[in-house]
Amino acid sequence: MRVHVADHPLVAHKLSTLRDEQTDSPTFRRLVEELVTLLAYEATRDVAIAPVEVTTPLTTTTGVRLASPKPIVVPILRAGLGMLDGMVRLLPTAEVGFLGMLRDEETLQPRTYANRLPDDLSGRQCFVLDPMLATGGTLAMAVDYLHHKGARTVTAICLLAAPEGLEALEAHTGDDVDLTVVLAGLDDRLDERGFIVPGLGDAGDRLYGVV
Numbered sequence: 001m002r003v004h005v006a007d008h009p010l011v012a013h014k015l016s017t018l019r020d021e022q023t024d025s026p027t028f029r030r031l032v033e034e035l036v037t038l039l040a041y042e043a044t045r046d047v048a049i050a051p052v053e054v055t056t057p058l059t060t061t062t063g064v065r066l067a068s069p070k071p072i073v074v075p076i077l078r079a080g081l082g083m084l085d086g087m088v089r090l091l092p093t094a095e096v097g098f099l100g101m102l103r104d105e106e107t108l109q110p111r112t113y114a115n116r117l118p119d120d121l122s123g124r125q126c127f128v129l130d131p132m133l134a135t136g137g138t139l140a141m142a143v144d145y146l147h148h149k150g151a152r153t154v155t156a157i158c159l160l161a162a163p164e165g166l167e168a169l170e171a172h173t174g175d176d177v178d179l180t181v182v183l184a185g186l187d188d189r190l191d192e193r194g195f196i197v198p199g200l201g202d203a204g205d206r207l208y209g210v211v
């Protein structure tokens with residue numbers, strides 16, 4: 001598993017505002033979208049391309065286009081939905097699948113309430129979106145769903161992760177999945193409720209205004 005933490009002043013600036021408890025939901029949603037677009041640039045560095053002939057007003061030249069099969073983007077509801085628009089702005093032709101998952105507040109175990117993925121993901125590059133990688137349980141289960149459908153290359157785009165969650169995810173992931181995690185920031189630890197510290201609180205609540 002590879003972990004890439006974005007090293008860019010704009011990412012750091014936007015992430016700091018996102019963490020601020022005074023940031024309201026509309027601003028929070030806009031910042032999440034902007035951050036995802038910046039992270040997506042890094043996360044798609046190895047996206048598969050194919051040559052294509054282009055006729056300019058002057059001549060014909062060789063360019064590139066996204067190769068087939070097209071990548072698939074999978075937001076993990078609820079909070080991951082706030083990242084979808086920012087991602088498809090960069091990859092407008094990607095297919096979109098959905099996973100709805102909720103972590104039990106007591107046991108910290110994830111439960112899946114929606115699963116809408118294509119049947120065959122072999123040969124597809126999968127981009128999973130979820131702002132928070134805490135214990136890693138949710139992302140590990142999501143990667144398992146993709147793997148069981150044939151995916152071998154998975155990139156997770158998260159805003160924040162805890163070291164404990166990255167460790168658990170790496171231990172869980174077998175060698176036959178090429179997993180990359182792209183982050184805006186790597187935080188210090190988890191607290192006793194499984195929240196990322198310093199973190200930004202409950203991403204789903206802050207995105208969708210449930211208090």
Ligand SMILES: O=P(O)(O)OC[C@H]1O[C@H](OP(=O)(O)OP(=O)(O)O)[C@H](O)[C@@H]1O
Nearest residue numbers: 078079102103133134135136137138204
């Ligand atoms: O790494 P983990 O310990 O599994 O926790 C991370 C998960 O928790 C949050 O979702 P939550 O369960 O709160 O659902 P929500 O998006 O509906 O708020 C977050 O968006 C991740 O999906």
Ligand SMILES: O=c1cc[nH]c(=O)[nH]1
Nearest residue numbers: 134195196201202203
């Ligand atoms: O810090 C955390 C951990 C899990 N889910 C969140 O939304 N925030």
Ligand SMILES: [Mg+2]
Nearest residue numbers: 202203204205
């Ligand atoms: Mg939540």
